[in-house]
Amino acid sequence: MRKSTKWHPVPKLQTSKRTKTTSSGKYTTPQSDSTGRCFVNLNESDEEVEMDMPPPTSPQCPPGRNNNGKRPQTSYSTDYKDTLETISDSLQKFVNIQEQKQYNNDIKLLWTPIDHLTGRAREIAEKTEEQIMKKYNL
Numbered sequence: 001m002r003k004s005t006k007w008h009p010v011p012k013l014q015t016s017k018r019t020k021t022t023s024s025g026k027y028t029t030p031q032s033d034s035t036g037r038c039f040v041n042l043n044e045s046d047e048e049v050e051m052d053m054p055p056p057t058s059p060q061c062p063p064g065r066n067n068n069g070k071r072p073q074t075s076y077s078t079d080y081k082d083t084l085e086t087i088s089d090s091l092q093k094f095v096n097i098q099e100q101k102q103y104n105n106d107i108k109l110l111w112t113p114i115d116h117l118t119g120r121a122r123e124i125a126e127k128t129e130e131q132i133m134k135k136y137n138l
Contacts, residue, residue, distance in 0.1 A: 106132045 110132055114125040132138075 103136070106136070110138075 110129055114122060114129075117125055
């Protein structure tokens with residue numbers, strides 16, 4: 001594995017560096033590197049490559065962190081259950097209040113006199129009263 005070509009370090013190549021002249025304010029490159037090409041000796045064998053570079057290490061995390069990630073906590077399940085029960089209770093209270101309001105409106109409608117209505121309006125009022133009485137078994 002050690003002699004595998006995958007693990008051989010790649011030699012760093014020199015790149016051309018630009019410098020700024022003070023008189024013109026333009027950037028210039030040295031004449032030797034003006035082509036921007038880097039030369040690598042292809043005739044050099046893998047065994048001749050020097051091992052100047054240290055072996056690669058795993059990336060370090062910033063201080064205060066670790067590589068393990070977050071560990072699951074057991075208190076989450078009970079917290080979720082408590083939260084879910086609280087939401088369920090408040091929703092049930094809301095539904096009960098809405099049902100009570102609807103019941104009060106229906107009873108109020110039953111006690112409203114319809115003697116003065118005639119024609120189609122009286123028919124609708126009577127059907128509504130029948131539906132309310134059937135709904136609450138009155």
